[in-house]
Amino acid sequence: MRLTFLGTGGVWAAPVHGCTCPACMAARRDPARARGPASALLEVAGLRLLIDAGHADLTTRFPPGTLDGVLLTHFHADHVLGLMLMRWSMAPKLPVWCPQDPKGFDDLLKHPGRLRFQTCAAGAAFSVGPITITPVALIHSRPTLGWVIDHADLRLAWLCDTRGLPDQTAAILAAQRPDFVALDCAYPNGTTGARNHNDLDEASALLARIEPQDSRLLHLNHELDAALMATPTHLPVAWDGEDVVIAAPSAENGRESAS
Ligand SMILES: [Zn+2]
Ligand SMILES: [Zn+2]
Ligand SMILES: [Zn+2]
Numbered sequence: 001m002r003l004t005f006l007g008t009g010g011v012w013a014a015p016v017h018g019c020t021c022p023a024c025m026a027a028r029r030d031p032a033r034a035r036g037p038a039s040a041l042l043e044v045a046g047l048r049l050l051i052d053a054g055h056a057d058l059t060t061r062f063p064p065g066t067l068d069g070v071l072l073t074h075f076h077a078d079h080v081l082g083l084m085l086m087r088w089s090m091a092p093k094l095p096v097w098c099p100q101d102p103k104g105f106d107d108l109l110k111h112p113g114r115l116r117f118q119t120c121a122a123g124a125a126f127s128v129g130p131i132t133i134t135p136v137a138l139i140h141s142r143p144t145l146g147w148v149i150d151h152a153d154l155r156l157a158w159l160c161d162t163r164g165l166p167d168q169t170a171a172i173l174a175a176q177r178p179d180f181v182a183l184d185c186a187y188p189n190g191t192t193g194a195r196n197h198n199d200l201d202e203a204s205a206l207l208a209r210i211e212p213q214d215s216r217l218l219h220l221n222h223e224l225d226a227a228l229m230a231t232p233t234h235l236p237v238a239w240d241g242e243d244v245v246i247a248a249p250s251a252e253n254g255r256e257s258a259s
Contacts, residue, residue, distance in 0.1 A: 001246040002043040008218040008238040009035025011078040023225035037078040038219045058082030064091030072098040074144035075105040087113030099143040136169045138162035141196040160184040173210045180246045185217035188227035
């Protein structure tokens with residue numbers, strides 16, 4: 001399995017227009033520190049699946065025939081914007097697996113064009129070729145699904161956008177021990193007010209419970225990036241363009257040998 005992060009930022013992306021915080025200034029100096037909307041390309045068993053679709057230029061990034069489907073976590077703009085144009089493609093129909101959310105985003109569900117929306121329910125696994133995909137419930141401001149993807153003894157879990165996890169989801173993941181987890185972490189610790197995303201402590205606690213072999217935090221906002229510039233975290237943080245190969249654990253570095 002190969003996962004390429006196309007975007008690792010939140011709804012604000014980064015640099016934020018007009019912001020002079022250290023993270024946004026650094027992102028202007030070094031484009032490698034900029035963050036687009038949270039999204040990734042998963043390549044597995046000869047298939048290419050897009051996880052979330054917030055990039056507005058999807059139609060130029062992915063010429064006809066280069067995608068086998070889209071796994072859509074939810075219908076917030078930073079996760080679906082690219083579908084507004086992609087639906088008018090003249091290429092063969094593109095499956096889009098998504099949660100049940102009748103309001104969706106703008107008129108996407110009413111006028112899906114070439115997109116073939118397929119509603120999924122938490123726990124109802126389905127197959128795409130040799131891959132098994134299991135939707136899991138997340139906790140967000142509108143219906144949102146995480147995706148657990150299994151192929152050939154490898155398991156990846158994409159858990160974004162969410163604040164915490166329903167206990168049942170956390171228990172399933174802790175029992176399954178995914179090889180790789182991509183987890184929502186938008187805020188620095190101490191962020192007050194109503195939130196629909198993890199802060200660093202919440203993300204850390206979830207990873208400690210699930211104990212994946214490897215992980216990345218994503219959906220970071222600029223305030224978290226600024227905080228991490230001052231005080232780095234031991235948790236791996238994803239960056240746009242980063243490529244992760246998910247492979248079976250080696251004998252020396254495997255789950256069995258971890259103490
Ligand atoms: Zn989001
Ligand atoms: Zn900023
Ligand atoms: Zn969201």
